[in-house]
Amino acid sequence: MLKFVLKRVFYMLLTLFIIITVTFFLMHSIPGDPLASMARNLPDQTRENYYAKYGLDKPVWEQYLIFMKNLVTKGDLGESIRYPGRSVSDTLATNSQVSGTTGGLALLLGIAIGVTLGIIAALNKNKWPDYLVMFIAILGITVPVFVLAALLQYFFTVQFHLLPTTGWGKPSNLVLPVIVLSFNTIATYARYVKSNMLEVMNQDYILTAEAKGVTPFNVVKNHVLRNAFLPCITILGGQIASVFTGSFIVERIFGIPGLGFYYISSINDRDYTMILGTTVFFGALFVIAQLLIDIVYGILDPRMRIKAKD
Amino acid sequence: MEPILEVKDLHVSFNTYAGEVKAVRGVSFTLNKGETLAFVGESGCGKTVTAKAILRLLKPPFAEIKEGSEIRYQGQDVVHMDKKTLSNYRGEEVSMIFQDPMTSLNPTMKIGKQIMESLKIHKHLNKEQARKEAIELLRLVNIPSPETRVDSYPHELSGGMRQRVMIAIALACSPSILIADEPTTALDVTIQIQIMDLLKDLKTKLGTAIILVTHDLGVVANFADRVQVMYAGQVLERGTTREIFQDSRHPYTWALLSSVPTLAKESKQELYALKGTPPDLILPLNHCPFAARCEHCMQICKEQMPPETVLSETHKVSCWLQHPDAPRTITFHGKEARS
């Protein structure tokens, strides 16, 4: 098990290293330099100071080493180019709390509702609850986030004034963004849980359980659910990614000061250090989440445990 | 002889894209207390379906037990049993082991827990008692160091061991009938013998009646009290093991017997292989199902279903060769077909 974890950690670090390095060099390969447009009108001396401040006077590989050193030793991702004095790491730390709240809630809600709907659909295969759930699931997968967000915003705020349109700080600000963000997770899980349950229900060991005299309810509870849920852990990674990217749009529409909001505005501002920092942060978050998912899966599935021992 | 299970005119159909496949067509038999009855026949002859029907394990709407079929366990109507009675009946009265032990155990549940499950349901034992009992059951089926094995997962055991666990699960509540559906087909030959010996042992110890579903006549000869030969969803011949192996009357039984390899046969002699395949069960078939492959086939065989001829109290056969007008035929055993 330890060997399995270590191997996974190694791959995670490798992936992370590749993401950081590639992102860094890509950002520095942009024609012209990041400061060009801003510093054009400045006096020579000021401009040189500016370049020195961001280390842009040094060769790229040296900048890379400095960046990596600061990142590894201090967790420092540099300073915003657009807003001098604003530390990228601090901004990320503040914003990620906001995004973490909405994203975390959306994931929990999405999994809870999605799994429940999936079970209902599987147990009522080819009856109306199944059709209803699959209809919702298909909508959740096919209606783009921005359409859903616009619709809900229109009806709940503009038409009926039930909830605030945009903003942050009150619990009522959370309702619509969380619902919108969780929609894709609900849909994905409902479909996945349903198909897994149907597959498990066709297995021989379910027949064994039935032959034992286990009641239909207990067959589902003790035999079907655990085996059907296990693979659901593996698609959690994709869902985390979808909540990330969903937040880019949702935070913009609902005016939530989170990571996605700042990421998009730093792209529009061409704030290169912010873009670099946020990309690295997103990448790291995602890769670590994936690692945790792998380990949890390894712990929960007895078959994986043995493989992991070897 | 005390009958505990009576099956009368059992019909089972599968609803497929091409129409209704009639997998079991009027099977009737009686199982007595403590005896072993073997269902013998080629793949797809309806023996497993019959076995599953006894436990009502067939999944509607794809598979259905037809109206008019009767399955009675100690007088109780199994076909129309309600859910609660059914769950008491399964496992406690009748239980089943399956062909492939690799897939018949829940991969994410410890084997001990899988045995304890039926103990808890039927004997209402608490966790501690059930665990103790489970260890005893594992010992009964000859699993080494059962105290530690009880906490193993299925994938940590070999195929033979898993089949032993399956037997332990099936026997947990000492049912009066055990249905063994090809219990050794997926196992190595040496393991096969061990498993069959174990079953034989347990049968004498516990007095369980066994329905053995198999295509392996060697197993049948050593193990069964009575045999029924099935073909295309029907019983063609039934009798005691002695009657079937020494005085069988149906050409299909002869074909089965002659395709068994024996050491006694001259080694160079080619093994007999029955030509052709069983009829497609989607066809209506209102004549002898074996007619098309039968060396002794007569015109009548392709026109009418033969009646069941009673040869002795136990021995019955459905074949036109028993008709007084049929030509004299010498059986596989070198005797007159018609006595």
Add this chain to the structure above:
Amino acid sequence: MDETMVKEPIPKEKFQVIGTDDFSGDVIARPQIGYWKDAWRRFRENKIATVSLVVLLLMIIMVIIGPYINGINYEDIDQGALNQAPSAEHWFGTDALGRDLFSRVWQAGRVSIAIGVAGALISTVVGCLYGGIAAYFGGAVDTILMRIVEVLFSIPYLLIVILISVITDSHSIFTLMLALTLTGWCNTARLVRGQMMQLKNQEFVLAANALGVSPWKIIVKHLLPNTLGVILVAITFDIPGYIFSEAFLSYLGLGIQAPNTSWGALASAAQQTFAFYPYQMFFPALLIALTMLSFTLLGDGLRDALDPKLRK
């Protein structure tokens, strides 16, 4: 003898042994259906999938002829008719610059669907080659190639797409396609490799090998048909994926630039004034949803139809 069951005497000549000279027993009664024919039959039985296919065909026809139907060019600006509601002249209304939305919606659909199809084709070709090579060589080559895919796969897809479009900064369709397909092929590569590896070791391929069937014939007769289904299904799921990604990027302002347009760009433009002119959002949103829906349902139907295991 028990003869009571015989109701009427049977003529003696019926008891002539005729033996087994004919093998009528071997006749298989159900119709024999080939794999593709059977798949097509099951596909047609699936009404939802058939309707989806029809909707998609209509959609394709409309994006081809749609921009020309009402005779107003999608780029034409009419200062006298800003933000008009749907009317006899402008069927879907006009946008903030007075451009006709009916023509724009179909022009946008052209771009969106073209990107979806092109993206799916590129990732299929690359994915098949990559996965095929990994499966064919196996061993170390396979390990290394699949590790690379694993690393690429573990980076959030849209992050890469955003990054590439920020860096290239040109917003041409070409760079957009590059950004979208840069890692989009990974999934196909995995699928193809998995399927090939599984087939390679399956009994029927081993049997064909042992029987001396030529490798070429094994590939054409066994490997290809069995992989084709998987690829076909992957394509139907890839197309809406690319349409969605493009809509996402365009919505964020990183995709298609004016005066050209796509459904995502139209929706993005409509977003600001959504409370006042909801119809501007309605039409592109409806078409995105309808297209995605049809492709997804079509994919579901194809998957069910092409899976021989689901055959009853």
